[in-house]
Amino acid sequence: MSDIDLANDYVEVELEHLPLDAWHRARGGRMVPFAGYHMPVQYEGIMAEHLWVRESAGLFDVSHMGQVHLSGEGLDEALEQLIPADVKGVKLNGQKYSLLLADNGGILDDLMFTRWDDGLYMVVNGAVKYDDIGHMRDELPDAITLNHMDEQALLALQGPKAVDALSRIVPGVEALVFMTGGHFEWNGTKLWISRSGYTGEDGFEISVPGDKAEALADALCVEPEVKPIGLGARDSLRLEADLPLYGHDLDPEITPIMAALNFAVASKRRREEANFPGATRILMEREQGAVSKRVGLLVEGRQPVREGAAVLDVEGTEVGKVTSGGFAPTLGAPIAMAYVPAAMAEVGTRIQITQRGKVHEATVAAMPFVPHRYVRGAK
Amino acid sequence: MRYFTEDHEWVDVDGDVGTVGITDYAQGQLGDIVFVDVPEEGKEVSKGDEAAVVESVKAASDVYSPVSGTVIEGNADLADNPGLVNEDADGEGWFFKLTLSDPDELSDLMDEAKYEAFVAKL
Secondary structure: OEEOOHHHHOOOOOOEOOOOHHHHHHOOOEEEEEOOEEEEEEOOOHHHHHHHHHHOEEEEEOOOOEEEEEEOOOHHHHHHOOOOOOOOOOOEOEEEEEEEEOOOOOEEEEEEEEEEOOEEEEEEOHHHHHHHHHHHHHHOOOOOEEEEOOOEEEEEEEOOOHHHHHHHHOOOHHHOOOOEEEEEEEOOEEEEEEOOOOOOOOEEEEEEEHHHHHHHHHHHHHOOOEEEOOHHHHHHHHHHOOOOOEOOOEOOOOOOOOOOOHHHHOOHHHHHHOOOOOHHHHHHHHHHOOOEEEEEEEEOOOOOOOOOOEEEOOOOOEEEEEEEEEEEOOOOEEEEEEEEEHHHOOOOOEEEEEEOOEEEEEEEEOOOOOOOOOOOOOO | OEEEOOOOEEEEEEOOEEEEEEOHHHHHHHOOEEEEEOOOOOOEEOOOOEEEEEEEOOOEEEEEOOOOEEEEEEOOHHHHOOOHHHHOOOOOOOOEEEEEOOHHHHHHOEOHHHHHHHHHOO
């Protein structure tokens, strides 16, 4: 027996240990190499953990991600030179999803940033955080200070009962709405908490000093709604929720429009100014459509198609690729994300995929596969 | 008599018929199994050939035939209930049966005690 697909995230490098390493092992987490760290892929099983998050609350350790603080005179204007978001329009404690773009409009990373009273707080992907930091240090003017907050751990509490559990420990978080955050205190420890996440469920992300992470994780897991959840279920949850994963569904060859992330260029002012990287190409694609597009696929039968499988046209020629694929526990069926030519991107289009010599039938599906359950504020 | 490979397959031999599965250790490593592709009756396999595919939520793995022979049956129950491999890898979750073409190959495999010692070191 041999693993065919597990190799994706596995590289031969010296792995580092994150603050909760011993905590995961003590709780039976199976540790695997991920983004340069030992990380828990599962505890009791991906299926059970996935379903637990959809009905209760799961605690994820996402401390491998990069937390960055930016400050300095002219920060908003400077950051707008690197990302397409309306940075100036983000109010205190407001949060936004955006993309770090290369000059040609390709995606260098996806990220979240929040306005603090002393600058901007940003979370970037673990696997590329040092590249991101290097890019920002090179591109941002000297007046901007970038602080990599590598002493902070990051926990994500996700699921419909996350608010019940967390508000018992940290009163006040229930007042947050999706894509807002606030500074809180727990047992004398300062926390930054935003109502956001990457599972499609309501939930929170909690930045906590690394040396307090174990105590906080323990306190959360005492709550009856909460179980620790591995990165395996995080991957299947985000796939069901139509949330692309950097390094798989997004990379420097992909533009925001190809990735179906048009909302990332939603600001009229930014489009009129057209001064973000790759603006000419991205705005042209936004008007005319990109040549290929990220779509969701419902795969017939029970066998999952995986990253790298080829999408075929009617003549059997390879015209696209699966970028994420697996079994959707909530649906009980295999699903995938793939890039296909624009003409094949309509919902309902029949698609053929080949994988290891076998042809699979699939249909372009409306995404997300599982509806989002974010708690939004009144407009 | 049951024999084991270093790739975590087992073959249970009765006369010239072998029943092949993956070990309980292997199913535990794979996690939730969502799909199993077993070979069809009549397929000729050589020792070490990819004979089946087992897929968990996260990954696909090849299952190699521990011995050479001709497949006489694939476990049809796995099509509807791949989770049988998680529940009973050593029994109901078998993959396929074959007639052995070269029983001497069994001497290269481990017995249960040796396999247990092998797994203990992993």
